[in-house]
Amino acid sequence: MQILSSILGYAADEPFDSALHDLSHSGKVEYLTISADDTSRRRMRAMTDKGTECVIVLNRDQQLSDGAVLSISDNGAIVVRLSQQKWLSLEAQNHAAALEVGYFIGNLHWKVEFEGERLKVALQGPLQTYLDRLELLIETGKIRALTEND
Amino acid sequence: MNDKDLRTQTTSGSQKSAARVGIGGPVGSGKTALIECLIPDLVSRGIEVAVVTNDLVTKEDAKRLQNSGLISPDRVLPVEAGACPHTIIREDPSLNIAAADNLNASFPELDVIFIESGGDNLASTFSLDLVDYWMFVIDTGAGDDIPRKKGPGIIRSDLLVVNKIDIGPYVGANVDLIKQEAVEVRNHRPTLLTDCKRKIGIDALVDQLIQDVLFTDV
Numbered sequence: 189m190q191i192l193s194s195i196l197g198y199a200a201d202e203p204f205d206s207a208l209h210d211l212s213h214s215g216k217v218e219y220l221t222i223s224a225d226d227t228s229r230r231r232m233r234a235m236t237d238k239g240t241e242c243v244i245v246l247n248r249d250q251q252l253s254d255g256a257v258l259s260i261s262d263n264g265a266i267v268v269r270l271s272q273q274k275w276l277s278l279e280a281q282n283h284a285a286a287l288e289v290g291y292f293i294g295n296l297h298w299k300v301e302f303e304g305e306r307l308k309v310a311l312q313g314p315l316q317t318y319l320d321r322l323e324l325l326i327e328t329g330k331i332r333a334l335t336e337n338d
Numbered sequence: 339m340n341d342k343d344l345r346t347q348t349t350s351g352s353q354k355s356a357a358r359v360g361i362g363g364p365v366g367s368g369k370t371a372l373i374e375c376l377i378p379d380l381v382s383r384g385i386e387v388a389v390v391t392n393d394l395v396t397k398e399d400a401k402r403l404q405n406s407g408l409i410s411p412d413r414v415l416p417v418e419a420g421a422c423p424h425t426i427i428r429e430d431p432s433l434n435i436a437a438a439d440n441l442n443a444s445f446p447e448l449d450v451i452f453i454e455s456g457g458d459n460l461a462s463t464f465s466l467d468l469v470d471y472w473m474f475v476i477d478t479g480a481g482d483d484i485p486r487k488k489g490p491g492i493i494r495s496d497l498l499v500v501n502k503i504d505i506g507p508y509v510g511a512n513v514d515l516i517k518q519e520a521v522e523v524r525n526h527r528p529t530l531l532t533d534c535k536r537k538i539g540i541d542a543l544v545d546q547l548i549q550d551v552l553f554t555d556v
Contacts, residue, residue: 228466231551243553247355
């Protein structure tokens with residue numbers, strides 16, 4: 189069990205960039221993949237891609253992010269890697285529908301981003317859960333849920 | 339590479355931060371009673387505890403804990419929400435953050451600070467800016483259909499506690515069904531059953547907290 193209690197630096201910055209490059213040649217860099225949601229957590233258990241069990245215990249003034257170096261020595265390093273955020277994109281039929289879906293999603297406290305005329309909902313659970321909540325708006329044609337091919 | 343050079347790059351070296359654990363759930367589900375059960379169990383394991391309570395316009399829960407004899411009264415801080423309880427655990431948790439910071443500064447030996455939300459509805463969730471981990475407490479007296487309603491508190495909490503399993507049979511609530519459906523809607527994330535009157539499930543709950551967030555075992 190490895191206890192990781194601080195962010196030492198970031199993979200792209202020196203001296204970590206060079207050190208990680210050297211360690212990688214001998215396969216000594218391990219990655220902890222965490223979701224975007226979990227970057228707000230200061231405490232969690234996790235396992236690296238090479239099976240090392242870790243406990244993360246950060247002080248409250250630190251926050252995980254992609255490339256955060258949590259451990260490094262001549263014996264190896266542990267670096268945070270963010271998993272890709274999945275999104276549900278929505279298009280509204282008209283302005284009234286856009287207002288309605290915006291109000292509805294605000295009430296549900298979903299995380300969103302705007303991309304042109306599309307509203308993107310960050311998926312923090314199964315896609316079907318979100319589609320179930322939006323069922324009435326989709327069935328009445330007020331909004332359209334887009335697939336990745338759209 | 340020089341290990342010493344790398345380690346001096348640390349971005350912070352401040353004092354120990356106690357784990358912050360949120361406890362939310364509907365009015366009357368037994369959040370304060372659960373804390374009253376957790377405190378002696380945690381203390382018996384050498385774990386240092388403090389509590390921030392949230393009430394709407396009073397300090398009722400704080401006074402109850404301060405007068406309980408279970409915890410030093412100065413380790414309990416009340417915060418009055420003055421409005422919807424979820425506003426101070428999610429939208430703007432600054433009052434609760436300040437209270438937890440104060441407790442951490444006053445008692446640097448703390449291992450855990452519980453932040454008890456005022457009673458709310460099934461949509462209540464905690465900001466991870468405020469807590470490291472949060473549990474949602476429901477009770478069998480509210481009916482055995484609560485998990486099926488899939489409120490964000492049910493779905494997104496780190497731990498779901500189904501409390502008052504002792505009264506389920508008297509109100510026609512099927513406790514086994516509650517557990518089964520809770521496990522399903524939560525995609526097998528932890529769900530525990532408790533009965534604060536008979537202290538059933540409390541040990542398991544403390545074990546879960548140690549495993550998931552306190553890490554006093556490592």
